[in-house]
Amino acid sequence: MFLLRFSETLGSHFLYYVNQAGRMGIFLFLVIFNMFKLPYYKISNITKQIYSIGTLSIFVIIFTGAFTGMVLALQGYTTLRKFSSEGLLGSAVALGLIRELGPVLTALMVTGRAGSAICAEIGIMRNSEQIDALECMAIDPYKYILAPKFIAAIISMPLLNAIFNVVGIFGGYAIGVGLLGLNKGAYFYSMYKDVEFNDIYMGLVKSFCFGLIMVWTCSAKGYFVHLERNGGFGAEGVSRVTTSAVVLSSVSILVFDYFITSLLL
Amino acid sequence: MNKEPTIQLIDVNKTFGTQHVLKGVNLSIYEGKTIVIVGESGQGKSSIIKHILGLIKPDSGKVLVYGKDVNRISKKELKDIRSNFGVLFQNAALFDSMTVFDNVALPLRERTSKSEQEISAIVNEKLEMMDLHESNEKFPAQLSGGMRKRVGLARALALNPKIVFFDEPTTGLDVAKSNEIYRVFFRTQSKLGYTAVIVSHDVPKIFKLADYVALMSEGVIQDSLSPEDFQTSDNPAISDFVEKTMGRIYESGQVEG
Numbered sequence: 001m002f003l004l005r006f007s008e009t010l011g012s013h014f015l016y017y018v019n020q021a022g023r024m025g026i027f028l029f030l031v032i033f034n035m036f037k038l039p040y041y042k043i044s045n046i047t048k049q050i051y052s053i054g055t056l057s058i059f060v061i062i063f064t065g066a067f068t069g070m071v072l073a074l075q076g077y078t079t080l081r082k083f084s085s086e087g088l089l090g091s092a093v094a095l096g097l098i099r100e101l102g103p104v105l106t107a108l109m110v111t112g113r114a115g116s117a118i119c120a121e122i123g124i125m126r127n128s129e130q131i132d133a134l135e136c137m138a139i140d141p142y143k144y145i146l147a148p149k150f151i152a153a154i155i156s157m158p159l160l161n162a163i164f165n166v167v168g169i170f171g172g173y174a175i176g177v178g179l180l181g182l183n184k185g186a187y188f189y190s191m192y193k194d195v196e197f198n199d200i201y202m203g204l205v206k207s208f209c210f211g212l213i214m215v216w217t218c219s220a221k222g223y224f225v226h227l228e229r230n231g232g233f234g235a236e237g238v239s240r241v242t243t244s245a246v247v248l249s250s251v252s253i254l255v256f257d258y259f260i261t262s263l264l265l
Numbered sequence: 266m267n268k269e270p271t272i273q274l275i276d277v278n279k280t281f282g283t284q285h286v287l288k289g290v291n292l293s294i295y296e297g298k299t300i301v302i303v304g305e306s307g308q309g310k311s312s313i314i315k316h317i318l319g320l321i322k323p324d325s326g327k328v329l330v331y332g333k334d335v336n337r338i339s340k341k342e343l344k345d346i347r348s349n350f351g352v353l354f355q356n357a358a359l360f361d362s363m364t365v366f367d368n369v370a371l372p373l374r375e376r377t378s379k380s381e382q383e384i385s386a387i388v389n390e391k392l393e394m395m396d397l398h399e400s401n402e403k404f405p406a407q408l409s410g411g412m413r414k415r416v417g418l419a420r421a422l423a424l425n426p427k428i429v430f431f432d433e434p435t436t437g438l439d440v441a442k443s444n445e446i447y448r449v450f451f452r453t454q455s456k457l458g459y460t461a462v463i464v465s466h467d468v469p470k471i472f473k474l475a476d477y478v479a480l481m482s483e484g485v486i487q488d489s490l491s492p493e494d495f496q497t498s499d500n501p502a503i504s505d506f507v508e509k510t511m512g513r514i515y516e517s518g519q520v521e522g
Contacts, residue, residue: 042374129358136318137372137420138347144375 016229023227027220031150034142045148053114053149053215054156058163060109065097065164068105069171072096076172077180086180090187091194093172094165098195098203102165104257107210110153110160111249115218118149119245122222123238131223146223150215157211158204165203202264209260213252221245269332271296271428271460272317274486277326279312286312287323288484296427299454299461300489301471303506304481310464311355313481314430317462318352319343330428348376351421351429351459355436357413359405359420365392366401369420376424391419394456395449411442415449422453429454431463443467450474468510472496480506 076092122145125131134141169191176182225241226233270293279287286309294300302310315321316328319335327334330346338346359368369391373384392398395415405413414434421429434450435443451474454461465471472478472492479489480503487502488495496507 125360128356128361129354130360132315132318132320133352133354133358133360135320136347136350136352137376137424138344138350139372139375140344 020224023224024216024220027223028216030142031146031216031219034140035147035150037143045144046151049148049152050156052117053110053152054160057110057113057156057160060113061106061160061164062167064105064109065102065167066171068101068164069093069097069168069173070175072101072168073172073175073180077176077182086182087186088190088194089172089176089182090169090189090191093176094169094191094195095199097165097168097172098199100257100261102161102168103203103206103210104253106161106164106207107157107214107253108250110157110211111214111218111246111253114153115214115249116242116246118215119218119222119242120238122146122219123225123241126223126225127233127238141223146219149219150212153211153215154208157214158207161203161207198264202261205264206257206260209256210253213256214249217249217252218245221248268295270294270329271331272462273327273329274313274316275327275329277313277316277323277328279309279316279321279323286484287316287326289326290481290484290486292479292486292489294460294462296460297458298476299463299474300477300479301463301465301475302479302481302486303465303468303471303510305506306466308481309484310481311432314352314432314462314464318350318430319347348424349427351424351426353414353417353421353429353431353434355432357405357417359413359416361405363404364401365397365403365405365408365416368405368416369423372420372423387423388419391423394422394453395419409442411438411445414438414446418446418449418453422457422459425457426459428460428462431461431465433464433466435465435467443470447474469496482506 072093073089076089076096077086080086080088080092122131125145131141131145134144173184173187176187177184221241221244222238225237228237228241230240272292272294274290274292277287277290278285290309290313292300292302292313302313304310312321316323317330317335319328322336328336331349333342333346335343335346360371363371366388369388370384373379373387377384379387388401389398392401395418397412397415397419400408400412400416405416408416418434431450434446438446447470450461453459461474463471463474472495475492477489478492478495480487480495480500482502488498488500490498490503495503496511498504498507
């Protein structure tokens with residue numbers, strides 16, 4: 001009896017997640033298809049989304065970027081001093097930021113700030129029949145609501161990543177040169193010498209992929225809020241689905257970070 | 266009623282979870298007429314509208330609009346059919362981040378190539394028709410329930426649709442506001458001549474608007490009759506419904522006179 005119930009529960013969970021994965025796959029396909037489908041967008045639809053996902057995230061990105069660079073410099077200086085290699089601090093900070101911490105932390109911060117907002121906004125639109133209303137007006141929600149968000153996220157994430165990296169490098173400079181007394185020429189020279197185009201390319205690819213993952217998971221979770229297993233209706237349903245979207249997006253970003261790194265190294 | 270029906274439901278079945286809501290629904294709706302679907306709560310009246318709109322797929326049966334089965338046509342064909350629809354949702358389903366003006370302008374901006382000046386003229390005309398011309402810069406959250414429904418109706422009528430669906434248009438409104446919605450309905454239908462499908466609880470007042478009244482009960486449409494015939498029907502489910510909703514409130518004839 002116990003075994004039967006156990007296998008029943010296991011099977012139902014399995015089917016639910018397979019179903020959800022399939023739904024999300026078709027969702028991604030439909031959004032990408034609509035991104036390239038005519039008629040093209042009104043520019044204002046996309047700029048509005050870039051403002052909401054990108055511009056409004058700038059402050060938090062500058063703030064986290066500065067402190068990440070500062071702590072990297074502090075930790076790096078302490079370690080490099082053991083090997084009398086303090087002169088390499090600039091390249092250590094820059095490579096750490098450009099290849100790894102910049103894309104990942106930017107994506108995690110944007111997921112927390114804009115991803116949750118995307119999920120909640122779409123979830124509320126679904127629950128208050130606004131998406132049904134669009135469909136009844138013969139306006140495709142994939143084209144009207146989702147595609148502009150995808151385009152905005154894919155454009156915004158690499159730009160935010162670039163801001164994060166630049167601010168982080170100057171944060172590291174402030175600590176390394178300003179506080180710890182490192183030569184400022186050595187800080188920038190080691191960076192100039194060691195950072196290659198491939199490092200920047202890897203960071204760009206990562207931030208592009210993370211932007212897609214963030215907007216995909218968060219918008220799909222909101223769009224299918226009514227199909228959630230434990231009932232996705234009402235404020236509680238939206239709040240639950242927003243939390244799970246942020247968790248799923250963050251975990252996926254970290255998992256894909258490993259795979260992208262191993263592919264590009 | 267010799268003409269082909271504009272909308273036809275043939276033996277439509279639908280189960281939600283373990284609940285068999287529609288058990289072989291058959292219904293015909295004719296061009297330019299107003300049909301009111303009545304019935305107790307939870308009988309699946311709104312589900313019928315959602316099936317016609319193509320928002321829900323039936324487990325079996327056909328939903329024909331202009332002779333085409335909305336569940337067996339391409340997305341583009343469904344979009345073309347939907348371009349004839351206007352829908353007033355139960356909670357109006359307004360876009361809460363847009364002003365009243367932008368809500369009504371949305372279908373015009375997205376579905377037509379009209380200039381902003383032309384759109385503005387149409388939106389103002391619709392809002393004036395609904396006595397809302399002074400609220401065009403307000404957001405839905407700043408409006409009363411009746412006003413929200415009127416904005417919903419203005420948006421539904423923005424593209425002069427051929428068929429308009431009303432899902433419980435007066436639910437949650439007081440008598441004065443309900444009458445206001447009915448007056449707006451009368452005014453717009455006589456001006457635009459659309460086919461109307463209304464789901465409502467507001468019996469018997471809603472009968473005044475109807476060309477046909479259909480009762481949804483026990484998962485099927487019991488019958489679709491003129492309001493007069495509906496009230497004198499021999500069908501036990503209909504007579505029972507009429508008795509329940511329009512009969513005497515008090516048991517004693519003396520009390521009610």
